[in-house]
Amino acid sequence: MPEQNSWTAPVAGDKIDATIRVPGSKSITNRAYVLAALSAEPTLVRDPLDSRDARLMLAALAELGATSEHTADGVLVHPLTPGEGEVSIALGNAGTVARFTPALAALGARTVHFDGDAAIRRRPVAPLLTALRALGTDLDDDGRGAPPFTIRGSGGLPGGEVELDSSASSQFLSALLLAAPAFSSGVTVRLVGTAPSEPHIAMTLDMLRRFGAAPERDRDRFHVPPASLSLADYTVEPDLSTAAPFVVAPLLAGGTVRIAGWPRETTQPGDWLRSLVRELGAEVTLDDSGLTVTGTGRLPGARFDLHEVGELTPVIAALLCFADAPSEISGVAHLRGHETDRLAALATELTALGGDVSETEDGLRITPAPLHAGVFHTYDDHRLVMAGAVLGLRVAGVEVENPATVGKTFPGFVEAWHALLDPA
Numbered sequence: 001m002p003e004q005n006s007w008t009a010p011v012a013g014d015k016i017d018a019t020i021r022v023p024g025s026k027s028i029t030n031r032a033y034v035l036a037a038l039s040a041e042p043t044l045v046r047d048p049l050d051s052r053d054a055r056l057m058l059a060a061l062a063e064l065g066a067t068s069e070h071t072a073d074g075v076l077v078h079p080l081t082p083g084e085g086e087v088s089i090a091l092g093n094a095g096t097v098a099r100f101t102p103a104l105a106a107l108g109a110r111t112v113h114f115d116g117d118a119a120i121r122r123r124p125v126a127p128l129l130t131a132l133r134a135l136g137t138d139l140d141d142d143g144r145g146a147p148p149f150t151i152r153g154s155g156g157l158p159g160g161e162v163e164l165d166s167s168a169s170s171q172f173l174s175a176l177l178l179a180a181p182a183f184s185s186g187v188t189v190r191l192v193g194t195a196p197s198e199p200h201i202a203m204t205l206d207m208l209r210r211f212g213a214a215p216e217r218d219r220d221r222f223h224v225p226p227a228s229l230s231l232a233d234y235t236v237e238p239d240l241s242t243a244a245p246f247v248v249a250p251l252l253a254g255g256t257v258r259i260a261g262w263p264r265e266t267t268q269p270g271d272w273l274r275s276l277v278r279e280l281g282a283e284v285t286l287d288d289s290g291l292t293v294t295g296t297g298r299l300p301g302a303r304f305d306l307h308e309v310g311e312l313t314p315v316i317a318a319l320l321c322f323a324d325a326p327s328e329i330s331g332v333a334h335l336r337g338h339e340t341d342r343l344a345a346l347a348t349e350l351t352a353l354g355g356d357v358s359e360t361e362d363g364l365r366i367t368p369a370p371l372h373a374g375v376f377h378t379y380d381d382h383r384l385v386m387a388g389a390v391l392g393l394r395v396a397g398v399e400v401e402n403p404a405t406v407g408k409t410f411p412g413f414v415e416a417w418h419a420l421l422d423p424a
C-alpha cells in the first residue's frame with residue numbers, strides 16, 4: 001500500500017526526449033536579495049526562484065527593514081531601513097537564511113530572534129556566531145552551536161580581521177563576505193581548516209563584484225573593503241543543482257534531455273554535472289540553447305570526490321546505485337549537517353530498497369545490487385525527493401514520502417518530472 005502523503009515515482013518507459021526549464025538558482029536568488037537589501041538603491045531581481053527558501057529570505061529581510069514587491073519583471077528589493085524594537089526571523093530549514101541574515105541583524109539596531117524548523121536546530125552556526133562576536137556583535141545563544149539565537153544590533157559595526165573555521169559549511173564564510181561592505185572599515189577573514197563548496201565561495205565573490213564591492217582573495221585570506229553597493233537590475237540563472245535529476249535521467253532511461261538556459265559560464269556547482277555525467281559515459285554538449293545530455297545505456301562505477309559540490313550528492317548516489325561496478329563518493333562529511341544527516345539518510349534509504357550502500361568517514365560506498373519497490377523516506381530534504389525520483393526511473397513502486405518538501409527549491413518538481421517522461 002502506498003504511504004499516505006507519498007508519490008509513486010514514475011518508471012521510464014520509452015527513451016527520454018524532453019526539454020526542461022528549471023527555476024532560478026536558490027543560491028544566486030538569496031545572495032541577490034541580501035546584496036540588494038544592502039544596496040543604496042532598489043534592485044530589480046529578474047527570474048528569481050520562488051520557493052520556500054526564497055520566500056523565507058524575503059520575509060527575513062522585511063523583518064530587518066528591507067521590503068520587496070513582486071512586479072511583472074521580477075522582485076524589486078528596497079534597501080534596508082533603520083529601525084528599532086524586537087523582531088523574529090523564521091529560518092525554516094534554509095541554510096542561506098540562517099547563515100546570511102545574522103550579520104545583517106548585527107549591523108542594524110533591532111533585537112532579532114532567529115529560529116526555525118526542528119531540522120535547522122541541528123544545523124551548525126557556531127563558527128559564524130563566534131566570528132560575529134569577535135566583530136563586536138551582542139549575541140545570545142543556548143551554547144549548542146545551532147539556532148535558536150538572538151542578536152541585539154547596535155546600529156553598526158567597525159569590522160576588522162577575524163579567524164573563521166568554515167569547514168562545516170562554506171555559508172559561514174559567504175555570510176561574512178556578503179555583509180562585509182557594510183562594516184565601516186570592511187572585513188578581513190582568515191580561514192582555518194578547509195571550507196567545502198568552493199564554487200559557492202566564488203559565487204559570493206563574483207556577486208559582490210557585480211554589486212560594486214571589491215573583494216580580494218589571497219588563498220585563505222579574504223578582504224572586503226567598505227563599499228556602497230548598487231545594481232539596478234540582476235538576472236538570476238537557472239538552478240543547475242535543481243537540474244541534476246533531469247541531467248542524469250537519460251543515463252538511466254536512455255535518450256536525450258535538454259536543459260534550457262544552461263549558462264556558458266557560471267560559478268554554480270551544478271555545472272560540475274557536465275563533467276560528472278561525461279565521466280559516466282554520457283554525451284554532453286553546451287551551446288546557446290542550453291545543455292544537451294544523451295545517455296548511452298551503460299553506467300560504469302565511479303569514484304567521485306564531491307567536496308566542492310556536496311549538494312549534488314543525493315542525486316549522484318541514487319544514480320550510482322545502477323552502475324555495473326562499485327562506486328565511492330568522498331569529501332562530503334559536512335553533509336551530516338545539511339537538511340538532514342544526508343549520509344545516514346542515503347545509506348538507510350537506499351539499503352531499505354535493496355541497495356548495498358554504506359557510510360564511510362566522509363562519504364558513501366555503493367556496491368551494485370538489485371533494487372526493489374518500497375517507501376523512500378525523505379527526512380524533509382528536497383534533494384532526497386529528487387533522489388527518489390531518479391530511483392523510480394528504473395524501479396517500479398518507489399514511494400517517495402512527503403514529496404511536497406521539494407518546495408524548498410522547486411515547488412513544481414513533481415509536475416516537471418512527469419513532463420520529462422511524458423512530454424506534451
Ligand SMILES: O=C(O)C1=C[C@@H](OP(=O)(O)O)[C@@H](O)[C@H](O)C1
Binds near residue numbers: 171196200
Ligand atoms: O552558499 C550557498 O548558497 C550554498 C552553499 C553550500 O553549503 P555547504 O557549504 O554548507 O555545503 C550548498 O550545499 C548549499 O546548498 C548552498
Ligand SMILES: C=C(OP(=O)(O)O)C(=O)O
Binds near residue numbers: 094096311
Ligand atoms: C544544503 C542545501 O541547502 P541549504 O541552503 O539549506 O544549506 C541544499 O540545498 O542542498
